[in-house]
Amino acid sequence: MIFFAQCAMHPRTLARLTSLSTHIRRTPLRPAHSRRMSCATVPPDNATFQLPPLNFAISPVPKHLSDKGRHIKTAAALIIGDEILNGKTLDRNSNYFARFCFEHGIQLKRVEVIADDEAEICSASPSIEASRRMVETYDFVVTSGGIGPTHDDITYASLAKESGKYRAWISKQSEEQRTARKRMALFPDAAEVIFVASDIWVPVVRLQGKLCIFPGIPSLFQKMLDNLKPFLPLPPEEERPFRLQVFTALPESSIAPFLTDLQKRVQPEGIRIGSYPVLQKGVYVSLIGADRGRVHQLGVEVEKEVDGRAVTEAEAEAKRQLGCQ
Known part of the structure; x- marks a missing residue:
């Protein structure tokens, strides 16, 4: 106690x-399985107990977290x-x-x-x-x-x-x-x-x-x-990045020249390109930027150039986990 x-x-x-x-x-x-139990009742051997x-x-949450604009x-x-x-x-x-x-x-x-x-x-x-x-x-x-x-x-x-x-x-x-x-x-x-x-x-x-x-x-x-x-004074929604991932079965060496050129082209727009191979599976190409429409536009281009397809975050994570096993 x-x-x-x-x-x-x-x-x-x-x-x-x-x-x-x-x-x-x-x-x-x-008992966790029952909130009503008489004094004469004997709980089963496998009963578990818990507190309410x-x-x-x-x-209290501060009313003005971003008064200073930061x-x-x-x-x-x-x-x-x-x-x-x-x-x-x-x-x-x-x-x-x-x-x-x-x-x-x-x-x-x-x-x-x-x-x-x-x-x-x-x-x-x-x-x-x-x-x-x-x-x-x-x-x-x-x-x-x-x-x-x-x-x-x-x-x-x-x-x-x-x-x-x-x-x-x-x-x-x-x-x-x-x-x-x-x-x-x-x-x-x-x-x-x-x-x-x-x-x-x-x-x-x-x-x-x-x-x-x-x-x-x-x-x-x-x-x-x-x-x-x-x-927390978190950034506003419009300043948060968007990530699109494209999966291709091609080896990373085959798509490297295209990705290098693409990164040079979109760097002034604040868009980042990354490639992440999964052993004996393929490569995930990641596109990150604040302009969701522009990222989707580039995603279509990437799908065509690397013979790939866009995947969800959950699907990408599941495949990465399988690749690590």
Whole structure:
């Protein structure tokens, strides 16, 4: 059982933790397959139990995100974890973030993976390592990982130390357990604490209006990122790129001269051409630009020249996955 003490802490964080503690203490476990069950009823051996859904308050969304006429143009991601670098865990968060950025018209410029090392996350050296360097260079920066209770979860603590102050919540547990939980609650003093979903008590912690700290669990990272959208000054719809893909069974060497010439012709229009071979399958030609009509026009030309056909994003992804197996 978890009980939370009222100590130095963001008010909304305290409210959520208090509500969570009360919810756990007061709510009886119920079989997932049935909400109505008499005291005399014996649940089957395979019955699973679950708590009713949580319903926390979401942080208020700022009314005027783009008062200064600026929106996010560039982004970077800092993936934190020894398990990524030693191959134990496949990093899915950077891929999801890349898709998020593309769909919303943001140029993802950099992705870095670093170890669970405080000196790597926030170095005080003149070279200005990792997070500080990214914040100085890009409009929107996310970190993923390193905010759990174990010894190698040091993101909050490192960034709090970087700012010189922190605030924390502590549970009424043993000293060892309290120390472990403090690792998840050391927020830099100047941080924004943004609760983006009613069923998640973990907040997105944002520093300097740019650096957003996320957990590393992919399902949690993805849900929190998607729900953060109302709190971000995203580019308007008309500035978001459109991508068209054409698949051909011809080898890449056969279509390379045409694609080289095409890229030279359309570069002044801001259209990018790419080719991506799939082993023993063929090649995907990608056309990306802001003018959807112009991209479709060029797609027809590409289909004819490479003896190919336009495919959907879902179809292209499915074929790429098959090509990797």
